[in-house]
Amino acid sequence: MDAALIAALRNVLGEAGLVGSGSRLVPYESDGLAMLRHTPEMVLLPRTTAEAAHSMRLLAEAGVPVVGRGAGTGLSGGATPVEGGVVISLARMRDVLEVDPAGRLARVQAGVVNADLTRAAAPHGLFYAPDPSSQMACTIGGNVAENSGGPHCFMHGSTTRHILGLVIVCADGEVLDLSEPQPDPSGYDLIGSFVGSEGTLGLVTEVTVKLTRVPPVTETLLAVFPGLDGACDSVSDMIAARLEPSALEILDRLTIQAVEASVFAAGYPKTAEAVLLVELEGSALEVDVTSKDVLAILEQRGAIELRKARDPLERRKLWAGRKGAFGAMGRIAPDLYVADAVVPRTKLRRMVARTAEICRERNLRLATVFHAGDGNLHPNICYDRRDLDEVKRVLEAGRMILQECIAAGGSLTGEHGVGLEKLEGMDMLFKQADLATMCRMRDAWDPERRMNPGKLLPVRACREVRTNPLPGVEARDAAAGAES
Amino acid sequence: MSTGKEFAPPDATPPQADPIAHARDLVDYAASLDCIHCGLCISSCPTYRISGRESASPRGRIHLMRAAAESRVEADADFAEEMDYCLVCRNCESVCPAGVQFGRMMELTRDGLESRRQRKLSARLARWLGFRIVLPSRLALRLVGTLTRLMQVTGLARMFAPALGAAGRALQSLPALPPARERALLPARNRGLRNTGDSDARPALFMLEGCAQPELFGHVNRSTVDALCAAGHDVHVARAVCCGALHAHNGELDQARQLARIYVQEWVRSCAAEGAELIPITNASGCGAHLREYGELLAGDAQCGADAARFSALVRDWSELLSPRIADGSLKLTAPTNVSGPVAWDDPCHLCHGQGVREDPRVLLKAIPGLEQVELHDSESCCGSAGIYSLLRPADGAAILAPKLETLANSGARTLVTSNPGCQMQWLAGIRSKGMDVRVVHLAELVQPTQRT
Numbered sequence: 001m002d003a004a005l006i007a008a009l010r011n012v013l014g015e016a017g018l019v020g021s022g023s024r025l026v027p028y029e030s031d032g033l034a035m036l037r038h039t040p041e042m043v044l045l046p047r048t049t050a051e052a053a054h055s056m057r058l059l060a061e062a063g064v065p066v067v068g069r070g071a072g073t074g075l076s077g078g079a080t081p082v083e084g085g086v087v088i089s090l091a092r093m094r095d096v097l098e099v100d101p102a103g104r105l106a107r108v109q110a111g112v113v114n115a116d117l118t119r120a121a122a123p124h125g126l127f128y129a130p131d132p133s134s135q136m137a138c139t140i141g142g143n144v145a146e147n148s149g150g151p152h153c154f155m156h157g158s159t160t161r162h163i164l165g166l167v168i169v170c171a172d173g174e175v176l177d178l179s180e181p182q183p184d185p186s187g188y189d190l191i192g193s194f195v196g197s198e199g200t201l202g203l204v205t206e207v208t209v210k211l212t213r214v215p216p217v218t219e220t221l222l223a224v225f226p227g228l229d230g231a232c233d234s235v236s237d238m239i240a241a242r243l244e245p246s247a248l249e250i251l252d253r254l255t256i257q258a259v260e261a262s263v264f265a266a267g268y269p270k271t272a273e274a275v276l277l278v279e280l281e282g283s284a285l286e287v288d289v290t291s292k293d294v295l296a297i298l299e300q301r302g303a304i305e306l307r308k309a310r311d312p313l314e315r316r317k318l319w320a321g322r323k324g325a326f327g328a329m330g331r332i333a334p335d336l337y338v339a340d341a342v343v344p345r346t347k348l349r350r351m352v353a354r355t356a357e358i359c360r361e362r363n364l365r366l367a368t369v370f371h372a373g374d375g376n377l378h379p380n381i382c383y384d385r386r387d388l389d390e391v392k393r394v395l396e397a398g399r400m401i402l403q404e405c406i407a408a409g410g411s412l413t414g415e416h417g418v419g420l421e422k423l424e425g426m427d428m429l430f431k432q433a434d435l436a437t438m439c440r441m442r443d444a445w446d447p448e449r450r451m452n453p454g455k456l457l458p459v460r461a462c463r464e465v466r467t468n469p470l471p472g473v474e475a476r477d478a479a480a481g482a483e484s
Numbered sequence: 485m486s487t488g489k490e491f492a493p494p495d496a497t498p499p500q501a502d503p504i505a506h507a508r509d510l511v512d513y514a515a516s517l518d519c520i521h522c523g524l525c526i527s528s529c530p531t532y533r534i535s536g537r538e539s540a541s542p543r544g545r546i547h548l549m550r551a552a553a554e555s556r557v558e559a560d561a562d563f564a565e566e567m568d569y570c571l572v573c574r575n576c577e578s579v580c581p582a583g584v585q586f587g588r589m590m591e592l593t594r595d596g597l598e599s600r601r602q603r604k605l606s607a608r609l610a611r612w613l614g615f616r617i618v619l620p621s622r623l624a625l626r627l628v629g630t631l632t633r634l635m636q637v638t639g640l641a642r643m644f645a646p647a648l649g650a651a652g653r654a655l656q657s658l659p660a661l662p663p664a665r666e667r668a669l670l671p672a673r674n675r676g677l678r679n680t681g682d683s684d685a686r687p688a689l690f691m692l693e694g695c696a697q698p699e700l701f702g703h704v705n706r707s708t709v710d711a712l713c714a715a716g717h718d719v720h721v722a723r724a725v726c727c728g729a730l731h732a733h734n735g736e737l738d739q740a741r742q743l744a745r746i747y748v749q750e751w752v753r754s755c756a757a758e759g760a761e762l763i764p765i766t767n768a769s770g771c772g773a774h775l776r777e778y779g780e781l782l783a784g785d786a787q788c789g790a791d792a793a794r795f796s797a798l799v800r801d802w803s804e805l806l807s808p809r810i811a812d813g814s815l816k817l818t819a820p821t822n823v824s825g826p827v828a829w830d831d832p833c834h835l836c837h838g839q840g841v842r843e844d845p846r847v848l849l850k851a852i853p854g855l856e857q858v859e860l861h862d863s864e865s866c867c868g869s870a871g872i873y874s875l876l877r878p879a880d881g882a883a884i885l886a887p888k889l890e891t892l893a894n895s896g897a898r899t900l901v902t903s904n905p906g907c908q909m910q911w912l913a914g915i916r917s918k919g920m921d922v923r924v925v926h927l928a929e930l931v932q933p934t935q936r937t
């Protein structure tokens with residue numbers, strides 16, 4: 001990297017705001033997906049939007065690619081550095097700028113940790129609803145970039161439904177201030193298109209979020225099943241009966257065992273084949289009525305044990321178990337591949353069975369957790385990265401699962417994003433024309449394609465989009481074309 | 485799945501037979517593999533929160549250790565600095581779902597770094613004096629205590645501190661040492677009260693006075709023993725001086741093992757003399773957490789290993805003996821407290837993260853008649869004392885404490901309660917520097933006076 005550029009950046013950011021060389025760069029080589037890695041040329045740690053914008057201008061002049069980074073908990077390689085690129089980390093932008101209880105909103109720097117935002121809102125009886133399982137670490141900026149979801153997004157909706165305003169530093173260093181909440185924006189909805197763009201359009205430095213009222217009553221139920229089918233069917237029944245739990249989460253046996261062996265032991269019965277966590281929110285009356293209907297369905301679908309959390313402590317414990325599930329798997333395997341499959345809810349049961357089959361055929365250990373309400377399953381496949389053959393089988397299984405999802409009318413990613421990991425999936429899901437349109441949108445923001453290049457959209461060096469749609473996709477699109 | 489050619493393929497098993505042999509004494513490689521890189525720990529880490537550097541986070545430090553073992557980074561000055569910057573507060577262990585044993589990994593890494601380090605003669609001499617001569621010897625500690633008191637009383641401390649560099653800063657950060665009578669050691673045997681029918685059933689205890697505690701806060705030890713005796717326990721006071729925690733955390737593992745052996749052997753002898761298994765207890769969290777690790781520390785020791793494991797399994801914080809008795813009603817704190825104004829409990833790291841003790845001190849505080857309590861939301865976050873960290877890196881220690889001082893000020897508490905001498909000193913210094921009007925006390929000082937005997 002050019003010495004003059006480094007000096008100029010140091011001038012803007014100060015000594016503590018720049019990691020320029022040496023071993024300190026190495027821990028930035030990957031995000032939560034540790035199998036992909038690349039050491040960045042440099043890491044910048046701005047404290048303010050102005051510092052970020054100034055740095056970005058200098059980088060634009062020098063033509064250097066930029067990868068934004070929040071907490072690096074992403075699971076698709078979104079924050080993995082790129083060749084010749086620098087990382088701009090938001091880790092020092094963690095100020096809660098304003099909590100406005102009357103307006104039910106908060107304005108925060110994008111490096112604020114999701115759980116810290118909820119803590120800041122709590123004294124006002126409010127909370128920030130999207131609750132990824134990584135909420136104790138992941139940042140609001142990362143959530144915006146990934147349009148993250150969480151167990152309670154079944155009821156409250158994923159990140160995009162909670163973003164009122166953004167301040168964005170564009171690729172050329174210009175600051176785009178969209179922070180004034182507008183109920184009905186005139187012109188194109190820039191915020192809507194930015195959420196979920198995985199850092200490829202610009203860097204978010206400030207976020208205005210909607211806060212949600214803490215419901216008067218919350219009830220958490222745990223149902224234990226002798227098999228996964230009963231749990232899946234209960235979910236379908238509840239949705240068919242128009243019941244609206246705020247969260248519906250299923251854990252399978254291997255996951256239960258891992259959780260119970262970890263610091264997040266939640267008291268799930270270790271011998272259960274599946275547990276279903278159901279949460280209900282609302283007025284006392286609403287919760288009471290829904291709870292009766294839910295319990296009836298659970299019993300009818302063969303739940304062998306039903307538990308109600310008696311107090312907030314017990315509820316927290318039941319949830320801590322779910323949220324710590326991924327990490328807890330670390331105890332039973334050196335490495336873990338987290339797939340992020342999403343299918344129409346009605347296909348959930350079949351998809352679960354297929355996933356198990358795919359892994360069994362490849363002699364891979366599988367533990368599954370899922371946001372059942374959203375049809376989003378996370379098959380966690382155990383492996384050891386030192387066993388090359390196993391790694392190969394895992395990647396193959398991941399690909400097979402993706403194909404199955406697409407074939408079942410589902411999508412590539414429920415919430416973890418495309419990043420680097422699922423580029424090939426984009427080829428499978430979309431046709432050339434679709435991807436070209438996405439590229440044009442991207443070019444409108446960042447014509448030089450310096451923001452997180454090589455992520456999200458499968459673009460070759462010659463800038464031509466490559467696709468390789470699955471037969472099912474061609475057929476689906478042909479059918480759609482015939483209909484219209 | 486597309487990895488793209490610029491990305492390293494998944495790690496291959498390196499070809500040599502033992503590729504990490506060069507780093508065996510620096511990195512616990514097997515333990516580093518437990519980390520699945522999820523990152524859930526990073527936002528709980530005080531040094532990451534301040535610096536924002538991944539390499540100053542638990543995941544980043546483990547990443548560096550692992551990369552050093554795999555020869556992908558050098559254990560160079562940057563590497564050493566990030567390891568030294570760590571507080572070994574073990575907050576990361578409390579939140580890690582994969583059960584990564586970070587504290588133990590860091591002890592090995594610090595030890596490995598120390599043996600690779602080329603320190604100046606004066607620094608080597610200072611470490612040798614501190615770790616080998618002063619800490620393990622009651623006589624030397626007394627001497628230092630008396631000299632310090634003399635300098636404080638005469639005002640020499642204030643006069644000379646600026647000329648003494650780091651030592652001067654350390655001297656100035658010490659609280660006023662009490663007079664010799666208050667620094668007197670405890671009697672070797674303290675008999676428990678036998679005023680209840682089942683009091684013979686109370687197990688006898690084996691207490692460590694500690695290295696610094698008697699000099700700095702002798703009355704804390706007295707309060708602890710009085711409280712336990714009043715609850716019907718016999719308390720034997722060990723003659724061993726230092727448990728070796730400071731050594732283990734600062735790259736002196738051999739000396740730490742030596743001190744552990746001395747202590748375990750004394751315990752074995754005392755148990756034999758009493759004809760009963762004495763329960764080792766402490767009122768200093770840093771020591772307690774370390775005593776619980778003796779089993780692992782001496783695992784390979786043919787002579788002491790088995791005893792150490794048995795010893796570690798029995799170790800308790802003193803509050804753990806009293807809180808169940810409050811819960812079952814066999815112990816009541818009846819005299820109203822003389823403390824006025826709200827009181828805040830700050831969990832010492834090595835009590836909550838190191839020993840998993842969170843409820844017992846709260847149960848005791850809640851049982852004190854007339855005590856008004858407020859919660860600190862960041863009570864489980866390190867105060868920056870971290871053993872001798874605040875002496876070695878005063879600026880970093882103060883930066884770690886700063887946000888907590890703010891929480892304390894906002895809470896309206898007039899008394900801060902903790903249970904570790906280092907934390908007590910750190911809080912005292914911080915509160916003084918901010919000109920706040922808040923007392924700092926050890927839990928035992930609040931509990932003991934409310935026991936009516």
Ligand SMILES: Cc1cc2nc3c(=O)[nH]c(=O)nc-3n(C[C@H](O)[C@H](O)[C@H](O)COP(=O)(O)OP(=O)(O)OC[C@H]3O[C@@H](n4cnc5c(N)ncnc54)[C@H](O)[C@@H]3O)c2cc1C
Nearest residue numbers: 070071072073074078133139141142145148149199204415
């Ligand atoms: C244990 C575990 C559980 C998880 N559970 C969930 C879950 O329940 N739901 C879910 O949706 N996800 C989950 N995730 C995935 C991950 O936590 C989310 O994607 C999260 O939003 C990432 O936030 P981050 O701050 O870590 O972002 P990073 O990983 O640092 O970055 C993610 C992406 O966002 C971009 N980015 C980051 N900050 C900015 C910014 N300020 N401006 C522009 N681009 C930016 C990066 O370039 C990258 O492409 C989980 C991950 C783990 C490890």
Ligand code: SF4
Nearest residue numbers: 519520522523525580
């Ligand atoms: S929480 Fe545990 S497993 Fe996850 S990154 Fe931190 S140390 Fe590693």
Ligand code: SF4
Nearest residue numbers: 529570571573574576
């Ligand atoms: S021990 Fe404390 S300072 Fe060190 S990495 Fe863990 S949380 Fe951070």
